[in-house]
């Protein structure tokens with residue numbers, strides 16, 4: 001059963017998303033076991049991470065992973081790691097052993113993806129997704145062969161959104177995640193939001209357990 005959209009005022013989106021993620025992390029931490037959080041890049045998730053850093057979460061129990069990464073060095077402006085480092089890891093003082101960075105600087109992209117796969121937990125606890133105007137999520141783009149992948153859990157792919165080469169979690173990982181928050185904002189996503197919520201054959205619609213949270217513009221209200 002696909003969860004219904006969570007529609008909030010534009011000004012409330014960042015705070016509501018941070019609250020949702022903090023609740024999700026605290027729910028997964030019951031019993032004191034470690035919890036995994038996988039982060040997407042993009043302009044929408046970024047501000048949420050900064051706000052999330054202010055929430056009451058047992059951060060010492062959180063292991064940070066990435067949903068996708070561009071094949072650029074970790075200090076490159078396009079790096080999803082850099083986005084998370086500035087907005088979340090530095091403010092929280094996260095120790096390096098709790099951060100599982102996708103090695104976007106590696107020359108052998110497939111080997112880098114295979115190495116990252118070895119670090120993944122069996123099931124990802126909490127995942128943050130974005131949605132592109134073409135219906136992509138993570139770095140899984142419409143029409144990509146990566147969407148058919150059933151075995152590999154991390155792939156190196158080429159996509160239409162620059163930078164082209166990316167490393168991405170595949171659908172088997174995203175579809176088995178325990179709690180998934182999708183973040184969408186702006187009228188430019190309105191049409192795609194409708195199509196994804198209707199369950200069309202689009203990457204963002206294939207992670208069915210996603211709770212899509214959006215502002216009224218993206219919801220067409």
Ligand SMILES: O=C(O)[C@H](O)[C@@H](O)[C@H](O)[C@H](O)COP(=O)(O)O
Pocket residue numbers: 040041042043044045067068069070080129130131132136137138139161
């Ligand atoms: O590395 C990336 O580009 C992201 O992981 C990508 O999936 C992003 O989340 C969407 O493209 C939405 O991006 P915006 O929120 O900036 O529209």
